[in-house]
Amino acid sequence: MKEPFLNSSSENLANRFTAIFGENVAFESPLAASGMGARVSGIDLSVPLRPAQVELLLDTLSHVRLLTIAGQDLDRFSLASFERFANHWGAPVAHPSNFLRGGKPAQQDGASDGAIEYVPYADRRVADADTVLPGKVACLAHESPAVLVATNLLGQDDRKEFRLKDGGTWHTDIEYEPLPIYVSMFLAHHVPVARDAPNGQWIEPPTNSAPAPYFPGSADELMALRKRLPLNGETAFADTAAAFAALPAKEQSKLEAVRVRRRLNAEDEGWLAPLVRVDPRSGIKSLHSPIWASRPGVRPPIGVDGMSPEESRVFLDGLEKHILRPEFRYDHMHAPGDVTIWNNYMSVHTSPPIKIGVKRPEDARLLYRLSCKGAPSPVLPRDDDPAWIAEHIASGYRSPEAIVGSAG
Numbered sequence: 403m404k405e406p407f408l409n410s411s412s413e414n415l416a417n418r419f420t421a422i423f424g425e426n427v428a429f430e431s432p433l434a435a436s437g438m439g440a441r442v443s444g445i446d447l448s449v450p451l452r453p454a455q456v457e458l459l460l461d462t463l464s465h466v467r468l469l470t471i472a473g474q475d476l477d478r479f480s481l482a483s484f485e486r487f488a489n490h491w492g493a494p495v496a497h498p499s500n501f502l503r504g505g506k507p508a509q510q511d512g513a514s515d516g517a518i519e520y521v522p523y524a525d526r527r528v529a530d531a532d533t534v535l536p537g538k539v540a541c542l543a544h545e546s547p548a549v550l551v552a553t554n555l556l557g558q559d560d561r562k563e564f565r566l567k568d569g570g571t572w573h574t575d576i577e578y579e580p581l582p583i584y585v586s587m588f589l590a591h592h593v594p595v596a597r598d599a600p601n602g603q604w605i606e607p608p609t610n611s612a613p614a615p616y617f618p619g620s621a622d623e624l625m626a627l628r629k630r631l632p633l634n635g636e637t638a639f640a641d642t643a644a645a646f647a648a649l650p651a652k653e654q655s656k657l658e659a660v661r662v663r664r665r666l667n668a669e670d671e672g673w674l675a676p677l678v679r680v681d682p683r684s685g686i687k688s689l690h691s692p693i694w695a696s697r698p699g700v701r702p703p704i705g706v707d708g709m710s711p712e713e714s715r716v717f718l719d720g721l722e723k724h725i726l727r728p729e730f731r732y733d734h735m736h737a738p739g740d741v742t743i744w745n746n747y748m749s750v751h752t753s754p755p756i757k758i759g760v761k762r763p764e765d766a767r768l769l770y771r772l773s774c775k776g777a778p779s780p781v782l783p784r785d786d787d788p789a790w791i792a793e794h795i796a797s798g799y800r801s802p803e804a805i806v807g808s809a810g
């Protein structure tokens with residue numbers, strides 16, 4: 403493996419894991435040539451963590467950008483335990499697909515008023531996933547609006563045959579709000595294990611040569627990098643801390659001065675956000691969502707302060723081409739029971755192409771995602787100011803006492 407771009411001091415972290423979690427904990431890092439990623443096993447997250455343990459996990463992520471805490475026993479580790487764990491990283495955000503605002507789906511437009519109504523699990527579209535492989539694959543019980551289910555068991559229609567669905571576009575989670583998402587995390591429940599496509603993998607590469615889901619007009623080289631996605635259901639990441647560290651110092655200082663204008667809707671004035679972020683724990687600098695249009699057709703493209711729309715596109719396409727270079731890429735293979743946390747300020751990611759219309763458990767992909775905003779909290783419950791919650795957490799969601807316990 404090549405020398406990582408950033409020193410993640412993995413030996414030091416490994417020693418700290420043994421000291422704080424005990425001798426049975428195994429630590430492996432990095433997981434990618436860029437220096438990204440750590441995998442820890444031997445930690446049972448169904449048991450509440452001590453503050454010193456949380457601090458070590460936070461330190462680790464701040465250095466390595468992506469952290470897997472492997473091997474949770476899904477008979478004991480419930481989605482309520484998962485949400486309690488997430489509260490250490492930030493305030494969990496209710497997913498827009500899980501609530502209505504003023505009687506309309508919250509994701510439909512940028513409206514920010516109207517009464518909030520959480521959708522019960524049974525009324526969510528994802529509940530249909532439980533009917534596809536009855537008795538074999540079903541979601542873990544939950545009602546929380548913060549849990550997003552990512553699965554290929556939907557969109558089945560009446561298809562008799564498998565069908566391939568293209569991967570998503572490269573993005574970070576909720577970069578389009580004034581306070582973006584800090585971390586997101588997956589708990590893996592089922593992952594595709596079939597490898598019987600003609601190429602010996604789960605699926606063949608999709609044959610869609612059209613720009614979609616991207617806007618047309620980017621260079622062929624960039625489009626090829628965007629669409630080079632894993633074929634076994636892995637989540638694809640690019641390490642924007644290593645990508646920044648690899649740039650010449652002069653270029654780095656220029657980028658540190660760049661502000662981008664983000665907006666929720668095309669007609670909004672929006673606000674200026676820094677392109678380069680400094681991690682408050684590790685001091686590592688990284689590019690935050692250096693992508694012109696990461697949600698084509700859903701959110702407007704961003705602009706660089708002082709540049710025309712066309713100049714902004716050319717500049718940001720250049721950065722996207724840089725961060726998607728193979729040396730900064732990492733395709734993360736999920737395993738059932740793994741909790742994988744990533745820092746959205748220090749990486750971009752995308753969903754892989756998947757098979758839908760599946761008829762057997764070996765093809766099922768079922769993951770649960772939680773996303774968190776704001777400052778970490780080694781002790782629970784969090785003490786977020788209600789005014790801060792009202793300003794930054796769509797729907798004003800807070801994890802209930804039943805999940806995080808009561809104060810005092």
Ligand SMILES: [Fe+2]
Pocket residue numbers: 573574575751
């Ligand atoms: Fe995402």
